[in-house]
Amino acid sequence: MSNNLKIYVAGHRGMVGSAIVRQLQAKGYKNIVTRTHAELDLCNQQAVAQFFQEEKPDEVYLAAAKVGGIHANNTYPAEFIYQNLMMEANVIHQAFESGVKKLLFLGSSCIYPKMAPQPMAEDTLLTGKLEPTNEPYAIAKIAGIKLCESYNRQYGRSHGVDYRSVMPTNLYGPGDNYHPENSHVIPALIRRFHEAKEQNAPEVVIWGTGTPMREFLYVDDMASASLFVMELDKNIYDFHTRPMQSHINVGFGSDITIMDLVKIIAKVVGYDGKLIFDAEKPDGAPKKLMNSNLLAEIGWRPKVNLFDGLEVTYKFFLEEK
Numbered sequence: 609m610s611n612n613l614k615i616y617v618a619g620h621r622g623m624v625g626s627a628i629v630r631q632l633q634a635k636g637y638k639n640i641v642t643r644t645h646a647e648l649d650l651c652n653q654q655a656v657a658q659f660f661q662e663e664k665p666d667e668v669y670l671a672a673a674k675v676g677g678i679h680a681n682n683t684y685p686a687e688f689i690y691q692n693l694m695m696e697a698n699v700i701h702q703a704f705e706s707g708v709k710k711l712l713f714l715g716s717s718c719i720y721p722k723m724a725p726q727p728m729a730e731d732t733l734l735t736g737k738l739e740p741t742n743e744p745y746a747i748a749k750i751a752g753i754k755l756c757e758s759y760n761r762q763y764g765r766s767h768g769v770d771y772r773s774v775m776p777t778n779l780y781g782p783g784d785n786y787h788p789e790n791s792h793v794i795p796a797l798i799r800r801f802h803e804a805k806e807q808n809a810p811e812v813v814i815w816g817t818g819t820p821m822r823e824f825l826y827v828d829d830m831a832s833a834s835l836f837v838m839e840l841d842k843n844i845y846d847f848h849t850r851p852m853q854s855h856i857n858v859g860f861g862s863d864i865t866i867m868d869l870v871k872i873i874a875k876v877v878g879y880d881g882k883l884i885f886d887a888e889k890p891d892g893a894p895k896k897l898m899n900s901n902l903l904a905e906i907g908w909r910p911k912v913n914l915f916d917g918l919e920v921t922y923k924f925f926l927e928e929k
């Protein structure tokens with residue numbers, strides 16, 4: 609693998625995209641192409657076509673997406689399905705048109721059916737109904753996988769196209785979104801505990817019983833897995849995947865209860881008030897864990913444990929806010 613390759617990272621200002629750029633730079637890649645959302649709207653077909661024809665990158669990491677928690681997904685379903693479909697279709701097709709041979713698409717664990725057996729393995733895709741709250745987003749992500757597979761199937765031999773997909777579990781780390789309504793569980797809790805500490809609040813109320821189990825992966829581990837999958841020898845990738853089931857899960861490999869997560873975050877932030885779990889509020893699915901055995905078999909495992917990852921994340925939160 610030459611580090612003179614010209615690599616386009618779409619979404620380089622996002623949490624995952626910025627981590628991918630950091631890892632590429634750390635590995636000595638010098639020719640990294642980026643555009644902010646203001647410079648290049650990936651929903652704009654003409655602009656994306658022009659960008660690819662001018663830049664002609666060798667490889668693409670597609671980490672741009674419209675991303676959000678349950679509230680945002682439920683409130684803006686049209687934006688979630690439209691923008692994600694457009695970004696994927698534009699980037700993947702224009703990458704192909706400009707001669708890009710290698711591309712990595714980032715999906716999400718929400719592609720799996722709501723009732724998929726736990727831990728959720730790659731082969732449970734399209735075996736049942738999706739969780740209704742983020743179905744539009746999940747459908748767009750499934751379309752992204754199928755775009756990659758279809759270009760591989762139609763143009764793999766003739767044009768050497770090799771487009772791969774990874775499905776991350778819940779991620780956290782530097783660069784996360786702390787918006788009060790649109791954020792995921794870890795940034796939302798960091799913000800609430802930080803504010804409670806600053807205001808000397810005697811207690812923090814957390815929705816639900818605290819018993820649901822969730823999996824979390826530090827974003828630098830996700831970036832490392834992304835480079836690992838992108839750089840995998842084609843024979844190895846092909847051996848472990850199938851033309852119509854080519855996506856690979858990227859998880860931590862184990863989950864924890866929300867109650868334990870809350871306790872760790874309170875400790876990391878330094879909040880020592882009372883923690884109250886409001887059992888009247890909805891809990892969500894009892895368990896959501898990815899089966900990441902495939903990636904482990906191929907040879908990648910995460911390095912950063914939750915406590916260490918959260919300590920770094922909170923440091924960045926204090927710097928960023």
Ligand SMILES: NC(=O)c1ccc[n+]([C@@H]2O[C@H](COP(=O)([O-])OP(=O)(O)OC[C@H]3O[C@@H](n4cnc5c(N)ncnc54)[C@H](OP(=O)(O)O)[C@@H]3O)[C@@H](O)[C@H]2O)c1
Nearest residue numbers: 619621622623624645649650672673675714716776778779
């Ligand atoms: N975060 C997670 O827990 C998680 C979990 C599973 C999968 N993923 C996947 O990982 C990928 C990256 O997620 P992330 O957490 O890094 O998200 P993020 O922090 O929100 O970053 C997404 C990036 O995409 C850019 N973007 C959005 N719409 C765009 C458009 N129309 N044109 C150009 N750029 C656009 C955003 O720019 P602006 O902010 O300027 O709009 C932002 O820089 C996504 O595919 C996501 O589905 C994330």
